[in-house]
Amino acid sequence: MRRMAIGVLGLSFLSSVGLLVAGQARPEGGDGSKVDATIRGLIKAVDPERMSKNIFYLAKDPLPYRKLNLTLPGHAKNTLYEADDYLTGKLEAAGYHVEREGVQVQAFRRDTTKPKNAQYSPPKPEDPWYTAYNLYVEKKGRSHPDKIIVVCAHKDSQSWIDSPGANDNGIGTVGALEIACVLARYSPECTIRFLWCNEEHTPWTSKTAAQKAKERGDNIVAVFNTDGIGVKTAAETAAGKKTNVSAYTKPEGKRLAELMAEVNTRYAIGLEQRMVERTRPGDDDGSFVLAGYPAAIINIGSWPYGDPEYHSEGDVPERTDVKNAALTVQATLAAVVTLDQGL
């Protein structure tokens, strides 16, 4: 993720596509209790051990990084392509068909005169270009296939430094994977689309994803970005806190943040949940806001981001709080299905 300000692009945001009202999202009466039972069952299926195995695979062994400009000795593909293959294998095993969208990107250069967590610097035109892939899977809605709920996570590690990028954002990558795996047997009313994108190379591939969606006229009614889930200060981690912050840019996003709080309470998930208004669009949710999809939030463990190893070699999987991340996955899952049932 990028906590630094990004340039504000054109400000003529298109009007919202479909208003979501969290308080009205769940059918009343018998239907409501059936939906509750469905959601409780899905929440129970979230598997922290599976998440842990996946994060160690993607951020330690056999893949220490996920970057286009690093190929392990004796390997045929760079580490990001290897990560793509791993995710594809898991998703196909869960019954999905994976679509790939190629985007031309460069690695960032490194400027060691800047603070450690912000040493990325723009590439030169002569630096190599690579094809980075957005990975998509989708469950088509049976009642409202035109309404699309997006769950996204950036899957790459930092291109300018040899960091495993476990908290940023191996943990969100496996979190979105877990939601996809749990929802594999769920039959949604709306379309649920998963996107694994790239945000530690430039340009961010979520921008292409969001802009292409807008060009196609996709009716994206909600975007949940999982980035840095469960990540917080060393003191908070030592104290055993289980936190989530839902940060939004627009009123439509605020409704999603409120829904996160509502499901956390309703299903007794146990997160210390709060919401924050962003000063401007940012991260991969920001790519969607800038493309004209205002109902977008990031779920992240702390705000400001509390990881002392942010963008450094010390962002290793041993430091991830998988239990915290699994609670965030549960809450996100509950919010997605609540919206799906209520739209």
Ligand SMILES: [Zn+2]
């Ligand atoms: Zn980052």
